[in-house]
Amino acid sequence: MIVCHCTGISDADIHGAIDWMRAADPDTIITPGKVYRALGKKADCGGCLPLFMSTMEASPGLGVPAALRGLRRRGLRGRA
Numbered sequence: 001m002i003v004c005h006c007t008g009i010s011d012a013d014i015h016g017a018i019d020w021m022r023a024a025d026p027d028t029i030i031t032p033g034k035v036y037r038a039l040g041k042k043a044d045c046g047g048c049l050p051l052f053m054s055t056m057e058a059s060p061g062l063g064v065p066a067a068l069r070g071l072r073r074r075g076l077r078g079r080a
Contacts, residue, residue, distance in 0.1 A: 015055075018059045030062055
């Protein structure tokens with residue numbers, strides 16, 4: 001399915017880019033901008049952003065890296 005008509009990005013492209021980024025750096029924070037750059041593209045009109053984001057959210061590789069999980073809770077516990 002085509003997600004971004006301006007640049008011709010499909011859902012498979014998004015999932016593939018996320019998998020590639022996660023394999024290259026398991027602790028990376030994945031953003032839409034990084035997905036576009038990984039695909040050698042630039043965002044254009046932004047009309048696809050809601051579908052782009054929901055496609056990213058559906059990707060199993062998108063989750064928060066294990067090293068970064070719970071940072072907020074750990075940081076708040078040490079405060080008085």
